Amino acid sequence: MTAPVWRASGMGWRWGAQWTLRDIHLSIHAGERVALVGANGSGKSTLLRVLHGLLKPAEGTLQTNPHVRQGMLFQRPHMLRMSAQRHVALGLWLSGVPWKDASEKARQALVQVGLQDIAKQAAPTLSGGQQQRLAMARVCALLPHVLLLDEPTASLDPRAKREVEQLIAAYAANPVDADTPVTLVFSSHNLGQVKRLATRVLYLEQGRILADLPVHEFFNTPLEARYPQAHLFLQGETL
Numbered sequence: 001m002t003a004p005v006w007r008a009s010g011m012g013w014r015w016g017a018q019w020t021l022r023d024i025h026l027s028i029h030a031g032e033r034v035a036l037v038g039a040n041g042s043g044k045s046t047l048l049r050v051l052h053g054l055l056k057p058a059e060g061t062l063q064t065n066p067h068v069r070q071g072m073l074f075q076r077p078h079m080l081r082m083s084a085q086r087h088v089a090l091g092l093w094l095s096g097v098p099w100k101d102a103s104e105k106a107r108q109a110l111v112q113v114g115l116q117d118i119a120k121q122a123a124p125t126l127s128g129g130q131q132q133r134l135a136m137a138r139v140c141a142l143l144p145h146v147l148l149l150d151e152p153t154a155s156l157d158p159r160a161k162r163e164v165e166q167l168i169a170a171y172a173a174n175p176v177d178a179d180t181p182v183t184l185v186f187s188s189h190n191l192g193q194v195k196r197l198a199t200r201v202l203y204l205e206q207g208r209i210l211a212d213l214p215v216h217e218f219f220n221t222p223l224e225a226r227y228p229q230a231h232l233f234l235q236g237e238t239l
């Protein structure tokens with residue numbers, strides 16, 4: 001088996017005196033599609049940030065495969081005050097692509113997410129769904145092997161939600177390099193989305209992973225009986 005993308009052992013993170021992640025033991029391999037679920041404040045966003053290297057563990061260890069290129073989509077993507085195409089091109093340019101190529105690649109990336117007709121429109125004036133598609137274009141143009149997504153469709157209407165979800169699934173369906181399948185790690189309150197996109201589910205409560213199961217087992221396990229707060233999550237959105 002190839003080296004995991006991440007291997008965490010006894011990992012924790014705290015904001016000041018408050019522990020936000022505790023005792024995280026976890027290996028994630030290339031090609032897995034992992035959903036992080038749990039109530040607000042359970043530590044999903046913090047775990048995504050630690051995996052992405054934005055926060056260093058305060059205890060324990062996290063090994064990250066250095067050959068794996070990561071991209072992250074934040075819950076509220078920041079829109080630069082420039083055209084949609086420039087917004088994508090700038091991300092490419094910052095990663096080392098010459099400007100002339102960046103602009104053309106950005107144009108292609110907008111076609112992939114169906115935004116070619118609004119390429120010249122200012123990014124901050126786009127609708128919520130369009131902004132999230134633009135954020136996907138910006139991240140995916142860099143061809144990450146791993147996509148970390150923090151509640152990628154929260155606050156979108158059902159149609160925009162489906163469109164963004166389809167983009168995620170389409171990106172994950174094709175290996176970036178011939179031998180490296182795309183790895184997804186995403187947080188979600190949407191049970192239907194978890195079923196559609198995930199192969200594995202991590203259930204968090206107060207910074208701890210209480211369940212780590214293949215998706216079909218997760219949904220066939222009476223979580224409410226075992227974990228006091230699970231019903232809050234299981235009564236969540238299903239569409």
Ligand SMILES: Nc1ncnc2c1ncn2[C@@H]1O[C@H](COP(=O)(O)OP(=O)(O)O)[C@@H](O)[C@H]1O
Nearest residue numbers: 015020038039040041042043044045046047187
């Ligand atoms: N910047 C911060 N400073 C202090 N505490 C924070 C900060 N960000 C998150 N927290 C706390 O960490 C805990 C986990 O938050 P978070 O990872 O955002 O959970 P989730 O994404 O599951 O809602 C919460 O108690 C939250 O209040």
Ligand SMILES: [Mg+2]
Nearest residue numbers: 044045046150
């Ligand atoms: Mg969060």
